[in-house]
Amino acid sequence: MTRFIYSDSGDTAQSRLKTRNAMGEDVYEVLLSQIISLKIAPQERISVDSLARELGVSQTPIRAALIRLEAEGLVVKKHNVGYSAAPTLSARDFEEIYEMRMLLEPAAAEIATRNMNDTVAQRLQQAHDRMCELESEQTKRSYSKFARFDAEFHAIIAEASGNSLIVDTLGRLLTHTHLFRSRRHSAVTREAVSEHSTLLNAMLRGDAAGAKWAMAEHINHSRERIVPFTEAGL
Numbered sequence: 001m002t003r004f005i006y007s008d009s010g011d012t013a014q015s016r017l018k019t020r021n022a023m024g025e026d027v028y029e030v031l032l033s034q035i036i037s038l039k040i041a042p043q044e045r046i047s048v049d050s051l052a053r054e055l056g057v058s059q060t061p062i063r064a065a066l067i068r069l070e071a072e073g074l075v076v077k078k079h080n081v082g083y084s085a086a087p088t089l090s091a092r093d094f095e096e097i098y099e100m101r102m103l104l105e106p107a108a109a110e111i112a113t114r115n116m117n118d119t120v121a122q123r124l125q126q127a128h129d130r131m132c133e134l135e136s137e138q139t140k141r142s143y144s145k146f147a148r149f150d151a152e153f154h155a156i157i158a159e160a161s162g163n164s165l166i167v168d169t170l171g172r173l174l175t176h177t178h179l180f181r182s183r184r185h186s187a188v189t190r191e192a193v194s195e196h197s198t199l200l201n202a203m204l205r206g207d208a209a210g211a212k213w214a215m216a217e218h219i220n221h222s223r224e225r226i227v228p229f230t231e232a233g234l
């Protein structure tokens, strides 16, 4: 099966999928990355036509990707206007997200530590390792990839809690996608990597209370990191 080669040599570079055998998944990935990295700005109109030209694909995979992104809350569709990138969240929206995370994620980390097995340990370690690698790159593209692995890292912990309601609730918050659209600071990824490291170590040594504490610390620090941005109206 043909895979796309996605080239992005800089913020102003034309992003181009180098084959016409478009797979919906790849188009989705590119659009998601452009929205997270703010290459497509919040509330900016998204033209199916020009995207098809830019990416060198037909309109079908673009429309499919937009429908998926709409369901995920990253794109909005207005009658007679078409698609645009969703607005970024308000300070109050973020407060609510953090309240919910604080209720659920430390508990999920605690339970997941008690349920720990080799597969979960390996998946967590892999996601963490990828973030460590990306942390040194510091480009917008590596930043959006970091957001994906961060989301994955937290999703693995939620899943490992074995509670599907926790998984669904946290999944609906789309925390990481929103966060990484709002912050573009290198310190964010560096600090997150170090906090993940503390959390992962506690989980791997079977320290459930330590994991619960480390997750709460991570969420608190993450909240502190977002505050200056939301107050600035970003």
Ligand SMILES: [Zn+2]
Pocket: 150, 153, 154, 192, 196, 218
């Ligand atoms: Zn994290």
